Amino acid sequence: MTRFWxxxxxxxxxRPTGPGRRRVATSQVGLMxxxxxxxxxxxxxxxxxPGNLLNICTSASVVAIVGLGMTLAIASGNFDLSxxxxxxxxxxxxxxxxxxxxxVPAILAGLxxxxxxGLINGLIVTELRVPAFxxxxxxxxxxRGAALIYTRGRDIYLYGQxxxxxxxxxxxxxxxxxxxxxxxxxxxxxxxxxxxILATGSNPASAxxxxxxxxxxxxxxxxxxxxxxxxxxxxLSAQVLTGNGRLATGxxxxxxxxxxLGGTPLTGGKASILGTLQGSVLVAxxxxxxxxxxxxxxxxxxxxxxxxxxxxxxxxxxxxxIKSV
Amino acid sequence: MxxxxxxxxxxxxxxxxxxxxxxxxxxxxxxxxxxEVHALVGENGAGKSTLxxxxxxxxxxxxxxxxxxxxxxxxxxxxxxxxxGISVIFQEFSLLPHLSVAENVFISREPRRGLLIDWATMxxxxxxxxxxxxxEIDPTTRVSELMVSQQQLVEIGRALSxxxxxxxxxEPTAALNxxxxxxxxEIVRSLAASGVSVLYVSHRLxxxxxxxxxxxxxxxxxxxxxxxxxxxxxxQVVSAMVGRDLIHSTRPNRIAGPIVLQARDVSxxxxxxxxxxxxxxxxxxxxxxxxxxxxxxxxxxxLYGLRExxxxxxxxxxxxxxxxxxxxxxxxxxxxxxxxxxRQGLFPDLTVAHNLTIxxxxxxxxxxxxxxxxxxxxxxxxxxxxxxxxxxRGPNQRISGLSGGNQQKVILARALAGNCRALLLAEPTRGxxxxxxxxxxxxxxxLVEKGIAIILQTSELPELLRLADRCIVFxxxxxxxxxxxxxxxxxxxxxxxxxxSRRATVNSATGGVx
Numbered sequence: 001m002t003r004f005w006x007x008x009x010x011x012x013x014x015r016p017t018g019p020g021r022r023r024v025a026t027s028q029v030g031l032m033x034x035x036x037x038x039x040x041x042x043x044x045x046x047x048x049x050p051g052n053l054l055n056i057c058t059s060a061s062v063v064a065i066v067g068l069g070m071t072l073a074i075a076s077g078n079f080d081l082s083x084x085x086x087x088x089x090x091x092x093x094x095x096x097x098x099x100x101x102x103x104v105p106a107i108l109a110g111l112x113x114x115x116x117x118g119l120i121n122g123l124i125v126t127e128l129r130v131p132a133f134x135x136x137x138x139x140x141x142x143x144r145g146a147a148l149i150y151t152r153g154r155d156i157y158l159y160g161q162x163x164x165x166x167x168x169x170x171x172x173x174x175x176x177x178x179x180x181x182x183x184x185x186x187x188x189x190x191x192x193x194x195x196x197i198l199a200t201g202s203n204p205a206s207a208x209x210x211x212x213x214x215x216x217x218x219x220x221x222x223x224x225x226x227x228x229x230x231x232x233x234x235x236l237s238a239q240v241l242t243g244n245g246r247l248a249t250g251x252x253x254x255x256x257x258x259x260x261l262g263g264t265p266l267t268g269g270k271a272s273i274l275g276t277l278q279g280s281v282l283v284a285x286x287x288x289x290x291x292x293x294x295x296x297x298x299x300x301x302x303x304x305x306x307x308x309x310x311x312x313x314x315x316x317x318x319x320x321x322i323k324s325v
Numbered sequence: 326m327x328x329x330x331x332x333x334x335x336x337x338x339x340x341x342x343x344x345x346x347x348x349x350x351x352x353x354x355x356x357x358x359x360x361e362v363h364a365l366v367g368e369n370g371a372g373k374s375t376l377x378x379x380x381x382x383x384x385x386x387x388x389x390x391x392x393x394x395x396x397x398x399x400x401x402x403x404x405x406x407x408x409x410g411i412s413v414i415f416q417e418f419s420l421l422p423h424l425s426v427a428e429n430v431f432i433s434r435e436p437r438r439g440l441l442i443d444w445a446t447m448x449x450x451x452x453x454x455x456x457x458x459x460x461e462i463d464p465t466t467r468v469s470e471l472m473v474s475q476q477q478l479v480e481i482g483r484a485l486s487x488x489x490x491x492x493x494x495x496e497p498t499a500a501l502n503x504x505x506x507x508x509x510x511e512i513v514r515s516l517a518a519s520g521v522s523v524l525y526v527s528h529r530l531x532x533x534x535x536x537x538x539x540x541x542x543x544x545x546x547x548x549x550x551x552x553x554x555x556x557x558x559x560x561q562v563v564s565a566m567v568g569r570d571l572i573h574s575t576r577p578n579r580i581a582g583p584i585v586l587q588a589r590d591v592s593x594x595x596x597x598x599x600x601x602x603x604x605x606x607x608x609x610x611x612x613x614x615x616x617x618x619x620x621x622x623x624x625x626x627x628l629y630g631l632r633e634x635x636x637x638x639x640x641x642x643x644x645x646x647x648x649x650x651x652x653x654x655x656x657x658x659x660x661x662x663x664x665x666x667x668r669q670g671l672f673p674d675l676t677v678a679h680n681l682t683i684x685x686x687x688x689x690x691x692x693x694x695x696x697x698x699x700x701x702x703x704x705x706x707x708x709x710x711x712x713x714x715x716x717x718r719g720p721n722q723r724i725s726g727l728s729g730g731n732q733q734k735v736i737l738a739r740a741l742a743g744n745c746r747a748l749l750l751a752e753p754t755r756g757x758x759x760x761x762x763x764x765x766x767x768x769x770x771x772l773v774e775k776g777i778a779i780i781l782q783t784s785e786l787p788e789l790l791r792l793a794d795r796c797i798v799f800x801x802x803x804x805x806x807x808x809x810x811x812x813x814x815x816x817x818x819x820x821x822x823x824x825x826s827r828r829a830t831v832n833s834a835t836g837g838v839x
Binding site for chain 1: 629631650651652654655656661663668669670671672673674675679683684695696697699739
């Protein structure tokens, strides 16, 4: 498993020790959330409207679901750049099938599509030994292309399928995100599979020597990420009742951003489910607040980037301080 | 070095340093004389690193002072310590790998002509300095292309070029092989002879006794003793380090039981190891020994399913065995303590409990398969903590916070938790301090007594002599011979490992013609 951000340094080099990193990062993101929320509720009176808060929660949930999957991938020492494309493809598949086979089977078909893409990602990484960065970068364009081919570049509209709309209305996305979080938290904390994910991410050579089937673990992780991406894609497509091959462009970056903001280090071996949830809410709050203040969408991207740099910079300086004591 | 003056060039007086929750140094006083090799020894956590860091200007003392030429000095940062003539050669070198040797030697002190660096002078002076260290390399070579031992000499060269009066070396031979280490010791001696003082920090008492004029022992942050080398025995130094008399244990006489593991004409990875046969019995330790590249560690990996066995067969308790991977090995009843703890053993991000239980068999996981029983994990971890005398705060402490010896015990416990009947120990005491080493030996004795069969691969001959009942010596991927009990001596092992005896027999067989 190659990790491109390591820049060739040996795996044991200068890994920060002690419980500091995660705790600090999660409390940081919680604190930021409070501050940003307070600022927006003063500047934009509509911010605290129940309707607006639900909006925030809905958009946070879409990113959170992918981000939670991504948390597992990053904890295993990998990550997945193809999630945006996977979300689009899954959305299109489901949309095209709803009228023929009914809502529930179509949803299952969409999720299965995600699982299949994830499995392929996993096989490329474990069998062909291609680093996850390259493998999923390739899959990013392949799957996006596949989605566009599948829809012939056109939108798939669903008229009058209000049943399907349920997926994106009311509290459904929030409940789905919380359910995913709960399941993945349980997996990480209480199952052998979860423990093996962390072990693989922490030190693959050790993991192999204690009998962890690292290939099997990674196949599982990538499949979970695929399913999570598909679920997000289904919610997104249900919001507009449209299947579109260009849906969820750039979702991979927001997903990685919320994981990192939440304090899960890119070096693998650790995961913070709660942090990812908080990170998702923070990003959603900022985007929403800037919207309310009529700030251009372009500035929102800049803000997200700055936020990410600030979070990582703070974490890094904290560790320098710890080290120099 | 033979005639050090009596006034210390560098000294510490009533030095204490407090970190949150620990008193790392507690009222330490001693001095280093001009032109002397002063050894500083102590177990991990004795305060050696803190002391070095204070002298290097990385940390500041909480109480007490540093004296340079008997005048108190304060080093607020590393630069001021360097300017005062103190150079520290840390275990992790501070060279810049992409720059040339000369650039590294003269970094931030480059000879200039006007605004430009005077490359010719810089390269010439670098060559001169390195020649005094017996290092003949082109000063324009990139540091990244040098071997570790050469890089270390470049570091020393840098110190010399800066007109250093005191060189502090932190475990300088840790990364060197035996020949390189011998050369380094010669260089240290000649440095001292030329009037430079050396503070030599090391675990290895052999080295300390071959080189030091005086020895200072620290324990738990306190100064135990400073004494001329001639006034102390190795045993006394060890006792001073660990604070008690280590029972100088010897190998107990053991009676081996039935055969557990048997190898017949085994070859590994298409000729990496050839024609190995042995049988391992219950309650005995079989040693594997050989020089670097002799194939011992590859054989260990093959026995654990990490390498392919291409010919021959292995029997485990009389059943033929194909170990395709470590998973299969563990299931069969083979455990491993890996050679490189950091790279192959630890999960630095995980807790002690998780590190310990990760290889455990599924029966620890209750009712539903795949669900962890966290309470049982905790319980087992505390069990092993008591049994193996592992020191840590709690099962949820991250393992990277433990000392090397305690980390090693956790990994040993992990192998034992798998209920292995044959245990492969690769370099079981590498990077652990003297006290932990003795404990690990006693532990291994206990395991053998309980009937576990052990294969021990070690590069430390004293360890082999202390533990192994029998020993197979390898050279070039082939077994050179087997030694038993009292036959295992340093000379015999080296003879076989270097292929001396074999050549001798071949020579006599062919009438000395080669």
